Amino acid sequence: MDRKLGVAVCGAGWCATQHIAAFQRNPHTDVRWIVVRDADRARAALAKSGLSVPEARITTHYDEVLGASDVDIIAIATPNHLHADQAVAAAQARKHFVLEKPTGLDEAELVRIRDAVRQSGVRTIVSFVLRFNPFLKFARWLRADGWLGDIRFARTQYLSNVTDWYSGWDWVRTRESGRSHLLAAGCHALDALRWCSGLEPIAVSALHARFTDGYEWPTSIVANMTLEGSALGHVTSSTDFMLPYTFLVELMGSRATLRQDLIQWLDTPVDIEKLVAANPFADVQLAAATDSAGRPAIRIICTMPESADVVHHPFQPLDDELVTCVLEDRETSTSVFDAQKTMEVCLAADRSAELGGKPVALPLIPD
Numbered sequence: 200m201d202r203k204l205g206v207a208v209c210g211a212g213w214c215a216t217q218h219i220a221a222f223q224r225n226p227h228t229d230v231r232w233i234v235v236r237d238a239d240r241a242r243a244a245l246a247k248s249g250l251s252v253p254e255a256r257i258t259t260h261y262d263e264v265l266g267a268s269d270v271d272i273i274a275i276a277t278p279n280h281l282h283a284d285q286a287v288a289a290a291q292a293r294k295h296f297v298l299e300k301p302t303g304l305d306e307a308e309l310v311r312i313r314d315a316v317r318q319s320g321v322r323t324i325v326s327f328v329l330r331f332n333p334f335l336k337f338a339r340w341l342r343a344d345g346w347l348g349d350i351r352f353a354r355t356q357y358l359s360n361v362t363d364w365y366s367g368w369d370w371v372r373t374r375e376s377g378r379s380h381l382l383a384a385g386c387h388a389l390d391a392l393r394w395c396s397g398l399e400p401i402a403v404s405a406l407h408a409r410f411t412d413g414y415e416w417p418t419s420i421v422a423n424m425t426l427e428g429s430a431l432g433h434v435t436s437s438t439d440f441m442l443p444y445t446f447l448v449e450l451m452g453s454r455a456t457l458r459q460d461l462i463q464w465l466d467t468p469v470d471i472e473k474l475v476a477a478n479p480f481a482d483v484q485l486a487a488a489t490d491s492a493g494r495p496a497i498r499i500i501c502t503m504p505e506s507a508d509v510v511h512h513p514f515q516p517l518d519d520e521l522v523t524c525v526l527e528d529r530e531t532s533t534s535v536f537d538a539q540k541t542m543e544v545c546l547a548a549d550r551s552a553e554l555g556g557k558p559v560a561l562p563l564i565p566d
């Protein structure tokens with residue numbers, strides 16, 4: 200490719216600024232357009248986040264970007280209720296795209312996105328950025344390489360007290376745009392459960408409750424799942440709890456168990472020397488340790504998912520992967536097709552909670 204790929208970013212908010220910075224750093228892309236509702240507000244937001252994008256044109260007309268020949272990739276980082284229409288329009292205009300989570304807010308939106316992308320053949324990546332966090336990458340590898348044995352139980356938690364400190368508070372708290380705790384936030388936890396365990400949920404039963412003021416939807420949800428292979432899964436997703444941001448991953452297998460940053464076992468110890476030799480990640484260290492009761496364990500030392508701040512999230516490898524896949528004409532790890540499965544579990548859990556916990560079977564959308 201002898202020219203750089205042109206990028207347009209929809210939105211200039213908290214998350215959009217991270218995509219702008221990531222595409223500015225990628226050697227194969229130029230940020231050429233920013234699409235917003237109000238140009239002056241966007242300029243102020245960019246300046247506040249320390250970004251200088253002198254080469255980019257700011258427009259309030261998405262159509263202008265869809266028709267622009269200097270745009271190859273669109274990053275969609277607008278409020279949730281705009282995602283489906285913007286993604287479908289991008290695909291129809293033959294633009295590759297990054298789509299912020301949640302992709303669609305109901306089955307109809309998910310089907311529209313899927314069909315438009317299938318028809319156009321564009322490359323897509325959905326912003327389940329935590330898949331690129333070193334700890335989650337290691338957890339997935341640990342399971343896939345067989346160190347834990349067959350997974351019997353997987354549990355993830357997304358606990359983040361989001362209130363009016365959040366720039367998107369006005370829209371996220373509404374049913375129209377935020378829609379539900381899982382769709383607006385906890386989808387990261389359901390995605391991590393699928394991604395790390397490698398098992399698809401086949402049925403979900405959930406309960407929800409409401410504590411935090413200001414939201415039009417329940418602010419805590421717990422979901423129990425039957426996973427492929429008769430394994431069990433559990434997700435807790437809440438904005439209500441009085442503790443710092445917490446993102447938990449546990450994988451309990453027939454050989455050993457991962458409990459956040461500790462690996463433990465019962466009968467057959469995990470050989471730390473062999474594990475250190477096999478570990479493919481330079482940014483993950485392993486150390487012999489003990490748990491609080493003095494029992495042997497292996498501690499994982501790396502950047503953990505421990506902040507709600509988007510500055511802490513790995514947008515760079517996410518956006519880099521899309522660029523590589525566009526250049527090499529291949530599917531990304533986190534396409535709209537794969538992300539749809541996570542979104543279906545969110546919708547099924549919300550439906551179950553509305554029904555008082557009645558199990559809902561998956562998938563919701565036949566292929």
Ligand SMILES: NC(=O)c1ccc[n+]([C@@H]2O[C@H](COP(=O)([O-])OP(=O)(O)OC[C@H]3O[C@@H](n4cnc5c(N)ncnc54)[C@H](OP(=O)(O)O)[C@@H]3O)[C@@H](O)[C@H]2O)c1
Nearest residue numbers: 210211212213214215236240276277279299300326366367
């Ligand atoms: N992957 C992640 O980890 C992660 C983290 C945070 C957020 N997100 C996602 O990113 C998306 C954007 O969230 P954010 O935190 O960046 O929100 P935000 O700070 O509120 O930014 C939203 C942006 O969209 C623009 N916008 C365009 N049309 C709008 C409309 N009709 N109503 C309100 N704003 C509109 C806003 O511009 P004006 O209001 O100035 O017009 C603003 O630039 C959401 O889908 C969210 O779920 C993902």
